[in-house]
Amino acid sequence: MLTTADILATLIAFPTISADSNEALMHWSAARISEAGGRIRVLDGAKPGKLNMLASFGPNTGTGIVLSGHSDVVPVAGQAWTTDPFGLTCKDGRLYGRGTSDMKGFLAACLTAAARADKERLIRPLHLAFSYDEEIGCVGVRDMLDRLVQDGFQAEGCVIGEPTELKVALGHKGKLAGCICCTGLAAHSANPALGCNAISLAAEMICEAEELQTELQASGTHDEAYPFPITSVHIGTIEGGTALNIVPDHCEMRFEIRNVAGDDLHALVEKLRKRAEKIVARHSKGKIEIETDNEYPGLDTPRDDAFAQKILTAAGTDACKISFGTEGGLFKERLQMPVVVCGPGSIDRAHKPDEYVMQDELDACDAFLDRVIAGLYC
Secondary structure: OOOHHHHHHHHHHOOOEOOOOOHHHHHHHHHHHHHOOOEEEEEEOOOOOOEEEEEEEOOOOOOOEEEEEEOOEOOOOOOOOOOOOOOOEEEOOEEEOOOHHHHHHHHHHHHHHHHHOOHHHOOOOEEEEEEOOOOOOOOOHHHHHHHHHHHOOOOOEEEEOOOEOOOEEEEEOEEEEEEEEEEOEOEEOOOHHHOEOHHHHHHHHHHHHHHHHHHHHHHOOOOOOOOOOOOEEEEEEEEEOOOOOEEOOEEEEEEEEEEOOOOOHHHHHHHHHHHHHHHHHOOOOOEEEEEEEEEEOOEEOOOOOHHHHHHHHHHOOOEEEEOOOOOHHHHHHHHOOOEEEOOOOEHHHOOOOOOEEEHHHHHHHHHHHHHHHHHHHO
16 A cells, blocks of 8 residues: 555645646546545536545445645745755655645545545545645635535535644634725826826825724734734735836735634725725825735634544644634535644745655654544444
């Protein structure tokens, strides 16, 4: 039987950057699941070359457990790798490659755990759910969840295998992202009063966003389980202007809000819009529009939830909350099931050159999944 590291080596060799197809990886994984006796549904995604997959073992009941992960990885372009990012390199107990921590190590562990499972002893089902395009806003899993809702799919709960060092994360923040689009009026820079500077409008909006962050610090919801315990308002990119001697008529900023449970994302966007209106009232030739284009819910599973308790026992580690987002909130929202996040590796190694997972982390994940599956025998 192939080891988890063997499987990981093959998964890493598929360069499933979010911009590219994941078909080859999914079909290869489906073949391994078929060999292990699983029932497979390969689901076409909303984009050509994109696939989701749901595989099931054991009886067809609504009492099973879902192990879920995404197949896509972030780009390597511009990063100074010292190893081949798409060829697994093993050195001093570390397994290097793009996606080793985030999160093909967990996918590999799922495939080997399913192969090891005693199918005849399963009295409740084991499900594997592999998605696409998580790295660009949890986009691809929504297609699969829509199908599962239509089919009336049910399960006891779901484990999202993002890298948590095998700690059981019960929560993460939600996220809303979009664009602040500032429109001014072009003019010669020698006569700026004849125009309206869109970059100046954007600068005022940056100040308003910072003031909203200060307001959240003072009166917003605090959750000390997070390293940054409040909702964050962040502007990450800005682009505007064409030449030094032209008053710029357009400037766009990409922004995001990551909310703790208790702060409403849409209410905060409306606060930004109200602040934008005040700015425009001072600049009759200007306009500011705030558009949103991606959103996913947060996760906040109670520690005393029965499913969470089972996974905490199987992991033998502490409960925590994580700063990064996952597909977990979507599973909870769409399928109405408890969700936790627990997987090998560390998010601190993800998205960087020379990403790696430790061999002993994979071994520990194998043992963890064996304990989770053992709970389906009784």
